[in-house]
Amino acid sequence: MKRKGLTLVEVLVAAAILVVLLGVAVRYFASTAELGRNTQAKSELQDRVRMVMQVATGDLQMAGARYWNAGTANRAFTLPLGKVLLGTDGGAKDTLSLYYVTSLRGQNEACRRVGYDFQGDTLRRSDVNATPTTGNDCTEPASSPQPLAEGILALDIQYVCSDGTAKNTPDCGAAAYPRSAIVEVVGYTLSPVQGPGPATLTTHTGQSVSCPQGRACYALRQEVLMPNLKPLPQ
Numbered sequence: 001m002k003r004k005g006l007t008l009v010e011v012l013v014a015a016a017i018l019v020v021l022l023g024v025a026v027r028y029f030a031s032t033a034e035l036g037r038n039t040q041a042k043s044e045l046q047d048r049v050r051m052v053m054q055v056a057t058g059d060l061q062m063a064g065a066r067y068w069n070a071g072t073a074n075r076a077f078t079l080p081l082g083k084v085l086l087g088t089d090g091g092a093k094d095t096l097s098l099y100y101v102t103s104l105r106g107q108n109e110a111c112r113r114v115g116y117d118f119q120g121d122t123l124r125r126s127d128v129n130a131t132p133t134t135g136n137d138c139t140e141p142a143s144s145p146q147p148l149a150e151g152i153l154a155l156d157i158q159y160v161c162s163d164g165t166a167k168n169t170p171d172c173g174a175a176a177y178p179r180s181a182i183v184e185v186v187g188y189t190l191s192p193v194q195g196p197g198p199a200t201l202t203t204h205t206g207q208s209v210s211c212p213q214g215r216a217c218y219a220l221r222q223e224v225l226m227p228n229l230k231p232l233p234q
Contacts, residue, residue: 041189045151045218049187052123052149057224059114060157060181062100064228068110069103077101077111078137085178085229089168092154092186092207093118099130099138100228107131111138116155117145121188123152153210153217154186156203160223162230168205177230182223188215 063085068075079099086097096116103110108131115126124145130138160180161172170178184203189196192214200210201219211217 037191038193038195041191041193042216042218045187045189045216048149048151049185049218049220052152052155052185052187053183053220053222055125055148056096056116056155056185057181057183057222059096059098059100060183060224060226062102062228063098063226065100065102066228067103068101068107070107073107075107075110076136077131079111080138080140083140085170085226087157087159087170090118092156092203092209094155094157094168096155096157097143101138113138113141113143115143115145116148118152118155119145119147121152122150123148123155149187151188151190151215152185153188153201154184154203154207154219156184156186156205156207158182158205178226179229180223180225182221184219184221186217186219188212188217191215 064079066077066079068077083097084099088095095118098114100112100114101110102112109129111129111131113128113130117124125148126143126145128141128144130141132139158181159167159170159172159178160182161167161176162179163172163176165172165176172178182204186201186203186209188211193216196211196214196216198211198217200208201217202208203219204221
């Protein structure tokens with residue numbers, strides 16, 4: 001008589017094989033999903049640090065610009081004496097305040113007062129209108145800081161003076177002026193990642209910053225020229 005169907009042993013063996021295959025598949029898809037999350041978190045971190053660097057270096061490059069131009073319309077502004085570029089050495093978290101005139105805005109909003117500060121690990125930026133209603137002297141409005149980027153451990157700025165010295169504040173003395181600025185930005189992922197990397201980083205001025213546990217950190221450094229700070233010929 002011919003036997004039909006499967007024996008209990010065969011069913012158990014088939015079930016065991018199926019369980020193993022399902023386990024392998026689950027582990028594979030979980031690993032792939034985790035890898036995707038890590039990649040996305042690190043990519044977002046790099047984009048965030050690059051954005052901060054682009055905005056900060058753009059402001060520094062414009063510091064001291066005095067002229068607004070639009071076609072045949074031209075206007076020269078007078079920036080507040082002694083306040084064109086100010087900064088404090090906050091270790092890895094420096095603050096910054098500067099004035100410039102930009103032709104990217106209308107004449108009534110051309111003169112800008114820009115500032116940077118920190119609230120915890122959130123870097124804040126203020127960009128307020130300093131254009132006077134009459135005359136050419138830029139005004140001194142109150143700052144209005146807004147969050148620019150979260151998870152920022154450092155905005156470390158070192159100023160290279162025209163006499164070759166390096167300062168942690170933009171005060172180069174009466175005989176020199178800030179010719180360029182070396183800017184370093186350090187940030188961390190907003191969500192935990194696997195294999196986060198070094199627990200600490202050291203900036204170009206020797207400041208040690210600690211990455212939060214389980215987070216990946218990313219540092220970017222760039223030197224930017226500040227041609228508008230060169231004194232005008234007498």
